[in-house]
Amino acid sequence: VVYTKKIRLVVSSGDELRIVLANNFTILVYHHRIGDDIAKLSIYRIGVKVINILLNASYDLFEFSEDASRVFIYSAKKAQSVLVYCYVRKEVVEDNYFKLSITILDKSGQIVENANLTIKELDESFIINNGTWTFHLPAGLYTILVSKEDYREALKIINLTSDMSVEIVLMPDVYRLEVFVTLPDGKPVGGTKVFLYSQDGGLISKTKTDDTGFCAFEMKPGFYELAVLWNDDFVRKSIEVKCDTMINITVPFKQQEYLLVTFSIKGEEGEELKNYSAYIFDYEKGYLIARYSPALNETLKLLKGKYRIFISAEGYKKKEIVLKLDSPKTLTLTLEKEENIEEEKPFNNLLPVGILSAVIVSALAFYVLFKRRKGVK
The missing domain is CATH 2.40.128 (Lipocalin)
Incomplete structure (x- = not known):
């Protein structure tokens, strides 16, 4: 031998x-x-x-x-x-082998199947069907890369000196875009409509800002366009998302314009009425906007829009009108008097009956008296 x-x-x-x-x-x-x-x-x-x-x-x-x-x-x-x-080498050295177990999870802790696992030092890649992979490797440093569609690539470097179990968490390949909408003076604008469009103009999502002017979207990496719409002001902004991003959009909002509305209320004979009240309601939503009366308000100013107005005055019939306000307006209206049927009519109706009753009673009394005198004779 x-x-x-x-x-x-x-x-x-x-x-x-x-x-x-x-x-x-x-x-x-x-x-x-x-x-x-x-x-x-x-x-x-x-x-x-x-x-x-x-x-x-x-x-x-x-x-x-x-x-x-x-x-x-x-x-x-x-x-x-x-x-x-x-394999020509000089020394006789035997390598130590250890067990390496890798488990691939999502952020909720669930197994991720069919992920691609690469061990850089081995120059090999594997599809991990059931989310776990186990092998025996020599001691040393290893670079582990895990990738899967719709997830971010994960990288982990380990020093294998003993049996080891490694968990690698894959995060969804989406990022958070936080948007703050403010006025030029820095004040937040709540209730702002914010639209998210793809690069080719397709609407992806829409939302509204909260009271702090904040809203957020979850999206994949790429190029997008934001559109902010509020009170007829419209602002567009192109953005590239490749990580969690926060942006501030300053919208040059115009000051809301109020229009003066005046009333000229008259009676049927042309007399000017001062004791009337006007109740103004939103035409679409039906809620009360304002109440106007010459005794309570000096002027009435409303935003552009459509309103339903009720006019009432003591002794006159109520009147309803629809007002489409796009410029200052003076409303001239005539109110009709209510019919007076409360006390005089019953008295007048009973008067002829009372007279007739008195005549009948007097005739009966005269007849009875005449009979008595005839009987005495």
Whole structure:
């Protein structure tokens, strides 16, 4: 026996294990654990360091060069050589292997399936169907990249010195856009309508600012357009979102314009009335806007719009009008008197009846008196 090498392996039932001896007493050990996507190829040579090669399990065909200084590794599926290794080394050093378990979660703690896992140092990528991946790797630093559509790419660097379990959380590939709408003097504007459009002009979402002038959108990275609309003022702003973003939009709002409304209320005979009241209601929503009376208000000013107005005065019929206000207006109206039917009519109606009753009573009294006198004679 010229060369004896004792190799210690941890092999489970069902593992694939192949051992090949080259012509210069170089030993190649191929070990594939059942269920793993990666296989381990170990090369032992007299007087040199152990060479450990990690490769995809589909690369399962290999052969030596004539001098056994190189090993060629093939993929049966691709039918071509994919790797060529030169393993001439000086020292004999055996690597320690540890178990690395990786679990991929979303921000709510749920398993993320079918994510793409890349170990940079292995130059290999895997699709993790069930959200977990386990393998045995030599001690060392590893860069782990995890990616999946609609999620942000996650990167984690680990120092593998013992068995390790790692959780990698994928965040949705969306960012938060916070918008503050203010007046030129810095005061917040609540109730502002804010629209979010895509770059090609399609409406994505719409909302309103709160009392602090704030609103927010969740969106994917890209180019967008914001439109702020309030009191006939319209402002557009193009933005690029590639991270959580906060912007302030100053809208040059115009001062609201109030228009003067005056009344000229008269009776049927042309007399001017001063004791009237006008009740102004919003035409669309029906709520009371204002009450006007010459005794209470000097003037009445309203915003542009449509109103329903009720005019009333003591002793006159109420009157209703619809006013479309787009400029200062003077309203001239005539009120009709109410009919007087309270006390005189009943008295006048009873008067003829009373006279007739008195005549009848007097006639009966005269008749009775006449009969009595006739009986005495």
